Each structure stands twice: as C-alpha cells, then as structure tokens.
Amino acid sequence: MNYVSTRGEAPVLGFSDALLQGLASDGGLYLPREWPRLSPEDIRSLRGLPYSEAAFVLIKPFVNGEIADAALKRIIEESYATFRHEAVCPLVQTGPAEFVLELFHGPTLAFKDVAMQLLARLMDHVLAERGERVTIAGATSGDTGGAAIEAFAGAERADVFILFPHGRVSPVQQRQMTTSGAANVEAVAIEGNFDDCQALVKAMFNDHAFRDRVSLSGVNSINWARIMAQIVYYFTAAVSLGAPDRPVSFTVPTGNFGDILAGYAAKLMGLPTGRLIIATNENDILARALAGGDYATRSVIPTTSPSMDIQISSNFERLLFEASGRNAAEVRGYMESLRQSGSFLINGGTLSRICSEFAAGRASVDETAATIRATLEQSGYLADPHTATALKVARTHALPGETVVVLSTAHPAKFPEAVNEACGVTPSLPAWLKGLMEKEEVYTVLPSDLKMVEDHINRHTRAEG
Ligand SMILES: Cc1ncc(COP(=O)(O)O)c(C=O)c1O
Numbered sequence: 440m441n442y443v444s445t446r447g448e449a450p451v452l453g454f455s456d457a458l459l460q461g462l463a464s465d466g467g468l469y470l471p472r473e474w475p476r477l478s479p480e481d482i483r484s485l486r487g488l489p490y491s492e493a494a495f496v497l498i499k500p501f502v503n504g505e506i507a508d509a510a511l512k513r514i515i516e517e518s519y520a521t522f523r524h525e526a527v528c529p530l531v532q533t534g535p536a537e538f539v540l541e542l543f544h545g546p547t548l549a550f551k552d553v554a555m556q557l558l559a560r561l562m563d564h565v566l567a568e569r570g571e572r573v574t575i576a577g578a579t580s581g582d583t584g585g586a587a588i589e590a591f592a593g594a595e596r597a598d599v600f601i602l603f604p605h606g607r608v609s610p611v612q613q614r615q616m617t618t619s620g621a622a623n624v625e626a627v628a629i630e631g632n633f634d635d636c637q638a639l640v641k642a643m644f645n646d647h648a649f650r651d652r653v654s655l656s657g658v659n660s661i662n663w664a665r666i667m668a669q670i671v672y673y674f675t676a677a678v679s680l681g682a683p684d685r686p687v688s689f690t691v692p693t694g695n696f697g698d699i700l701a702g703y704a705a706k707l708m709g710l711p712t713g714r715l716i717i718a719t720n721e722n723d724i725l726a727r728a729l730a731g732g733d734y735a736t737r738s739v740i741p742t743t744s745p746s747m748d749i750q751i752s753s754n755f756e757r758l759l760f761e762a763s764g765r766n767a768a769e770v771r772g773y774m775e776s777l778r779q780s781g782s783f784l785i786n787g788g789t790l791s792r793i794c795s796e797f798a799a800g801r802a803s804v805d806e807t808a809a810t811i812r813a814t815l816e817q818s819g820y821l822a823d824p825h826t827a828t829a830l831k832v833a834r835t836h837a838l839p840g841e842t843v844v845v846l847s848t849a850h851p852a853k854f855p856e857a858v859n860e861a862c863g864v865t866p867s868l869p870a871w872l873k874g875l876m877e878k879e880e881v882y883t884v885l886p887s888d889l890k891m892v893e894d895h896i897n898r899h900t901r902a903e904g
Pocket residue numbers: 549550581582583660692693694695696697698699746747825848849
C-alpha cells in the first residue's frame with residue numbers, strides 16, 4: 440500500500456515514510472492510494488474478536504508488510520493493554536436506538552489515546568529499525584497534547600514539542616501536558632488560539648530547511664496513522680450492533696475532522712454505514728460549509744467544549760480530495776483560496792457528494808448543558824461537553840428507525856467545571872490520576888511567532904537531520 444498526497448505534488452510514500460513524515464512536502468495530507476475492501480463475510484468474522492485482534496486485521500493492509508506481523512501484533516496488543524476497560528472502546532445504551540461509544544478509557548481520558556498509544560509505538564519501532572531520531576511538533580486544543588506527551592514521555596528517539604493555546608484549555612488538560620517530568624517532552628503555551636498553534640506547526644513543516652534540520656515529524660491527525668487507528672472502533676462498534684447486516688449511523692463531535700474522517704474511511708472499506716453526522720459547537724464552520732458550500736473562517740468562539748474550538752479543520756482536505764474524485768488540482772485551489780482569503784467555495788459536484796454521505800448540526804453552549812442535564816436525568820449517563828454536543832445533534836437530527844452511535848470522546852472529569860455547572864455533579868478523576876492537580880507545572884510561554892517557536896525547538900531538540 441502506497442500513500443498519495445491530497446495536493447498531488449509530493450512523492451508517493453510507503454507506510455513507514457508516511458508515518459514519519461506527518462505532513463506531505465507539498466503541504467497536503469497523505470491517504471492510501473486505494474482503500475482495502477472488506478467483504479460482508481470479512482466483516483462478520485470480526486464478531487467476538489478482542490479489540491486488539493480486530494485492530495490487527497483492519498490495520499495490517501495499511502502497513503503492507505513493512506512491519507512484520509508478529510511485531511505489529513505485539514505493538515497493537517501493548518497499545519490497547521494501556522486501556523482501563525476490557526472492551527477497550529465499550530458501547531453503552533442511552534436510549535432505545537441510541538448508543539454511546541466510550542473512547543476515553545485510555546491513559547489521558549480522551550479518544551486521542553486510541554491512536555496515540557499506537558502511533559508512539561509504531562514510530563519507535565520504525566525509528567529503532569532505521570537508527571534515526573525525530574523532532575515531533577504538535578498542536579493541541581487540549582487533548583492531543585496530553586495524549587502525545589503521555590505516549591511519548593521517555594521515548595528514546597523522539598523529542599516532542601506540543602503547542603497549546605495559552606489559557607484556553609481546561610485545567611486538567613493543561614496539567615496533563617505540563618506535569619509529565621519527562622526530559623524529551625515539552626509543552627509550549629502559545630499566545631493565540633488553536634488555529635494559530637496548528638498554523639505554526641504546518642508552517643514548520645513547510646519550512647523545508649527547518650524540517651530537514653530537526654527531522655520534523657507530526658502526531659496531529661495530519662498524520663495518516665492517527666486516522667488509521669481510529670477506523671477500528673467504527674468497525675467494532677458497528678459489528679457489535681449487527682453489521683454488516685444492520686447499518687448504523689454515527690454522530691461525531693467534530694473539530695479537526697480526523698475522527699469522523701476515520702468513519703468515512705471505514706465506509707470506503709466496505710462497512711455498511713447509515714449517516715455520518717458532524718456535530719459542532721458554536722464554531723460551526725463545517726455545519727455552515729455543508730449547508731451552503733461556503734467554507735468561511737470566522738474568529739474562534741470559546742465554548743465549554745474547548746477541544747472543538749477550531750475553525751481550520753485540517754482533515755476536511757482529505758474529504759475534499761475523495762469527494763472531488765481525487766482531484767488534487769481542485770484541492771490545491773481550495774487550499775490556496777483558504778490561505779489568501781480565509782475561505783473557499785466548494786464546487787457543486789463535490790458538495791453534493793459530501794452531502795450524500797454526511798449530515799451536520801451544531802449545539803450551543805446552553806443546548807450542550809441542557810443535554811448533559813437531560814441525559815443524566817433520563818438515563819443516568821454523565822456525558823462530557825464534547826459528547827453532549829454530539830448527543831444533542833444526534834437527537835435533533837434523528838430519523839425514524841435509525842440506530843445511532845454517538846462517539847464519546849472525553850471523560851467528564853476532564854471538564855469538571857462545565858459538567859458541574861450543567862447538572863450539579865462534579866465528576867472526579869479516576870484513581871490513577873489522583874494528585875494530578877497538585878503536581879508542579881513546567882511549560883514555556885511564547886508568542887504566536889514562527890521564528891521564535893522554531894528557535895526554541897532548535898535549541899532544545901536532540902534530533903538532527
Ligand atoms: C474531546 C474531543 N472531542 C472531539 C474532538 C474533535 O475531534 P476531531 O478533531 O478529530 O474532529 C476533539 C479534538 O480533536 C476532542 O479532544
């Protein structure tokens with residue numbers, strides 16, 4: 440399996456190179472050249488498998504023999520042994536046709552652990568085989584950063600720099616990034632919002648001299664392996680609800696579009712899927728884009744679901760590539776217009792293909808709080824604000840006879856203030872994270888300035904190209 444860039448001007452790469460590159464050299468995102476397909480019988484054979492065995496079956500074609508089967512199996516097993524729930528990603532029924540897919544049983548209580556635990560081990564394996572080191576730069580609105588710092592802390596071959604928006608992440612999220620004590624990871628608070636952090640990371644990738652000098656690599660969902668890992672739980676959830684003989688729809692709290700893109704990938708691989716429903720908070724650029732075709736950025740509105748306070752949704756580029764019939768020139772046009780004017784108009788055919796697969800809705804902060812309250816009263820289920828955003832959108836857009844899986848992307852204890860304000864209950868951190876809020880924090884504050892951030896990384900990384 441080879442990987443091609445959405446902008447069509449970067450070298451075609453194998454799995455290991457795409458894993459280490461993160462962003463393609465033309466600024467695009469890597470996707471498999473073709474999608475592996477599972478027959479209904481293949482999908483049926485996933486029934487009853489432990490999560491890591493299903494993951495091996497689904498991930499193996501993407502790795503294409505570049506990692507030996509025994510090593511890949513071990514890496515996958517070790518990744519999911521870090522999860523505190525036997526099922527890894529369990530389903531909980533919250534209504535007659537509504538299920539919550541809990542993705543937060545990993546070490547940092549967010550769905551990012553599902554991919555990041557695997558990504559760190561895959562990278563370590565490939566780097567050890569090649570005798571190389573990398574510098575990882577990542578941007579976070581709160582959860583990717585903690586998951587990356589946890590997964591890479593102490594890694595021999597990677598130095599990690601995570602940029603987060605200063606003052607805009609929850610106190611738990613911040614402590615998860617700033618208290619690891621590991622010498623090879625560093626949290627950098629940027630005076631700006633998440634989009635500024637993400638723009639800095641992309642600019643570092645596009646600064647080829649810097650990129651080569653520090654052997655830059657990425658762990659955001661611009662990295663194909665992040666999406667690959669997330670495809671697995673769409674299959675396991677659907678199979679436990681009767682796939683391939685009964686299609687289910689998924690509602691996904693969405694920011695950078697990585698999670699729901701993994702659902703689309705599962706569909707392209709043959710998983711019979713109903714609707715893929717994008718749920719946004721007030722930062723509703725995706726809902727607006729689907730409604731009228733105009734992808735137009737506005738300023739970021741801080742909400743109670745801060746991890747989704749995003750305007751520039753990186754992985755939407757991967758969807759544009761697929762929906763345009765893999766037309767890299769069309770994608771380049773959109774991205775150039777976004778760079779120049781902060782917006783682009785999606786062409787009619789591409790938009791109608793997107794709308795035939797996706798629906799979208801938004802939930803306000805008040806609607807999210809009301810949903811946390813109502814869900815607790817009606818089904819005894821305590822949802823975090825990101826999950827509640829998706830529950831609200833799922834309920835507003837429900838169709839008769841449709842079974843909906845709502846992705847629960849974070850544990851409510853990551854956002855205790857917002858949850859308490861909504862329903863009067865303060866969720867507490869699980870035992871293994873007790874004491875987190877008392878640990879000493881270490882982080883650097885920098886302006887949103889490419890040169891200053893690159894200088895800082897240059898001085899502190901041990902990797903050399
Ligand atoms: C808790 C939570 N929910 C939802 C999202 C949105 O996911 P995605 O960026 O993959 O759309 C994020 C961040 O990415 C998150 O941290």
